[in-house]
Amino acid sequence: xxxxxxxxxxxxxxxxxxxxxxxxxxxxxxxxxxxxxxxxxxxxxxxxxxxxxxxxxxxxxxxxxxxxxxxxxxxxxxxxxxxxxxxxxxxxxxxxxxxxxxx
Numbered sequence: 001x002x003x004x005x006x007x008x009x010x011x012x013x014x015x016x017x018x019x020x021x022x023x024x025x026x027x028x029x030x031x032x033x034x035x036x037x038x039x040x041x042x043x044x045x046x047x048x049x050x051x052x053x054x055x056x057x058x059x060x061x062x063x064x065x066x067x068x069x070x071x072x073x074x075x076x077x078x079x080x081x082x083x084x085x086x087x088x089x090x091x092x093x094x095x096x097x098x099x100x101x102x103x
Contacts, residue, residue, distance in 0.1 A: 047061050
């Protein structure tokens with residue numbers, strides 16, 4: 001019985017994490033030197049916390065930020081920073097458009 005309750009609790013916590021959208025899963029990370037060849041779109045700061053593990057909160061905050069990059073029209077991102085504690089996690093990313101279509 002304890003195992004069933006523990007398993008259910010873990011599954012509920014995992015379900016709380018934000019999932020990565022299909023569009024966001026196609027984003028490409030870029031380096032500092034690659035940024036100069038791209039168009040800056042916006043700076044994005046996201047956080048997650050209150051429930052679950054530090055790893056789960058980090059994943060959720062990162063996925064939320066990358067989903068926002070995709071929704072803003074970005075195709076690439078630069079990971080600026082992250083901060084994680086037992087209370088929550090925050091991530092900062094820059095959204096970029098780097099891959100221009102050939103005309």
